[in-house]
Amino acid sequence: MDWENVFASRAMRMKASEIRELLKLLEKPEIISFAGGIPDKALFPKQAVSDAYAEVLASEQGDAALQYSVSEGYKPLRDWIVGEMAKIGIPCSAANVFITSGSQQVLDYLGKLFLSPNDTALVTWPTYMGALGAFNAYEPAYDKLLPMSNRPVASYVEAAEKAGGRVKFAYAVAEFHNPTGETMSRGEREWLLDLAEQLDIPVIEDAAYQALRYDGEAVPPILALDIARHGGDIEKTRTFYCGSFSKTLAPGLRVGWVVANEEVVRKLVLIKQAADLHSSTINQMVIGKVAETVFDAQVKKIKAVYSHRRTRMLEALEKFMPAGVEWTKPEGGMFVWVTLPQWMDGATLLAHALETVNVAFVPGKAFHADGSGTNTIRLSFSCASDEMIDQGIERLGALIASEIAARVAA
Numbered sequence: 001m002d003w004e005n006v007f008a009s010r011a012m013r014m015k016a017s018e019i020r021e022l023l024k025l026l027e028k029p030e031i032i033s034f035a036g037g038i039p040d041k042a043l044f045p046k047q048a049v050s051d052a053y054a055e056v057l058a059s060e061q062g063d064a065a066l067q068y069s070v071s072e073g074y075k076p077l078r079d080w081i082v083g084e085m086a087k088i089g090i091p092c093s094a095a096n097v098f099i100t101s102g103s104q105q106v107l108d109y110l111g112k113l114f115l116s117p118n119d120t121a122l123v124t125w126p127t128y129m130g131a132l133g134a135f136n137a138y139e140p141a142y143d144k145l146l147p148m149s150n151r152p153v154a155s156y157v158e159a160a161e162k163a164g165g166r167v168k169f170a171y172a173v174a175e176f177h178n179p180t181g182e183t184m185s186r187g188e189r190e191w192l193l194d195l196a197e198q199l200d201i202p203v204i205e206d207a208a209y210q211a212l213r214y215d216g217e218a219v220p221p222i223l224a225l226d227i228a229r230h231g232g233d234i235e236k237t238r239t240f241y242c243g244s245f246s247k248t249l250a251p252g253l254r255v256g257w258v259v260a261n262e263e264v265v266r267k268l269v270l271i272k273q274a275a276d277l278h279s280s281t282i283n284q285m286v287i288g289k290v291a292e293t294v295f296d297a298q299v300k301k302i303k304a305v306y307s308h309r310r311t312r313m314l315e316a317l318e319k320f321m322p323a324g325v326e327w328t329k330p331e332g333g334m335f336v337w338v339t340l341p342q343w344m345d346g347a348t349l350l351a352h353a354l355e356t357v358n359v360a361f362v363p364g365k366a367f368h369a370d371g372s373g374t375n376t377i378r379l380s381f382s383c384a385s386d387e388m389i390d391q392g393i394e395r396l397g398a399l400i401a402s403e404i405a406a407r408v409a410a
């Protein structure tokens with residue numbers, strides 16, 4: 001069967017990257033990996049989840065937990081989210097909150113809702129690779145979102161027309177960016193809203209890491225600033241705030257949410273009805289129970305661990321990286337973004353690192369819509385012990401230093 005012959009055009013952009021092939025080597029136990037951007041499984045609230053499953057099933061809701069349910073999501077969980085949103089400056093009601101199977105699903109739905117083939121999505125350079133994967137299925141063009149740049153608004157419109165469509169949205173991970181670890185300042189967020197207003201497009205605020213701030217001042221979410229621009233009325237806003245329980249509680253339960261004005265939430269509900277009817281009823285109930293009982297304590301616990309690992313990694317980089325290498329200083333999240341000398345290729349470095357020093361990371365190219373950024377790499381500290389961080393960064397620093405020395409000698 002010639003599958004290529006029958007695939008839809010959208011399938012042409014669904015390609016496994018060569019990096020994934022390299023990262024298969026991670027299964028070797030001797031590898032120190034800074035590659036996976038996942039929570040540390042040792043920190044999952046296993047007992048609370050187990051208790052919640054037992055309680056939900058034994059309660060009068062036991063049958064409902066295993067039944068089909070409404071597409072909008074489990075109401076008590078949506079009510080709990082309304083309370084959490086209020087704490088970060090987002091006044092909303094349950095009608096503005098829509099539960100999805102992880103925040104990844106929101107990205108897919110928003111791609112489906114807004115992108116016709118050849119429409120343009122504005123994304124940062126680099127951006128979350130999973131967002132590019134989600135949007136790619138809708139065959140968009142990408143254009144660069146460079147916060148605070150004074151690029152004329154007309155040039156976005158012109159570029160999009162040249163690509164064969166219109167600018168449809170701007171997507172940003174405003175807090176503890178995956179991959180860079182950086183946080184957009186308030187000024188950058190206001191700039192983004194100004195741009196979106198001028199282009200009359202929505203803003204997708206990916207807040208997957210929002211709860212994981214270790215130090216520094218909290219910045220209001222883009223949706224909070226948008227609401228403030230409209231006299232406190234969320235119904236007049238253009239921002240989608242995409243939240244997730246994956247980084248705080250457990251990704252395996254697959255529960256995320258989006259907060260936006262009711263009109264577009266109703267549209268997302270229609271998409272969900274056609275796609276998977278609703279997210280797992282029992283998992284939403286379990287998340288609701290776990291959130292009500294241990295959320296604050298859980299977030300406090302994981303922040304202490306990740307914050308320590310972040311600091312340890314920054315100290316190790318300071319100690320072991322040679323001159324000519326730079327990196328970000330994240331105030332939260334799971335990632336440090338390293339910029340290598342201009343000529344050095346992150347993917348080649350990964351191949352060498354796996355072969356010679358048993359260290360893994362993700363080359364930065366995969367996070368760039370145009371395949372640029374070859375001299376960058378992403379390091380994740382979320383699952384690494386002190387020893388792994390010290391040894392892994394020492395070995396990686398030595399490898400980079402030796403490649404620089406070899407280049408100088410050549």
Ligand SMILES: Cc1ncc(COP(=O)(O)O)c(C=O)c1O
Binds near residue numbers: 243244246256
């Ligand atoms: C920036 C960002 N957004 C969204 C997601 C998807 O998370 P989930 O679907 O588990 O909520 C991730 C996961 O790594 C992420 O890093």
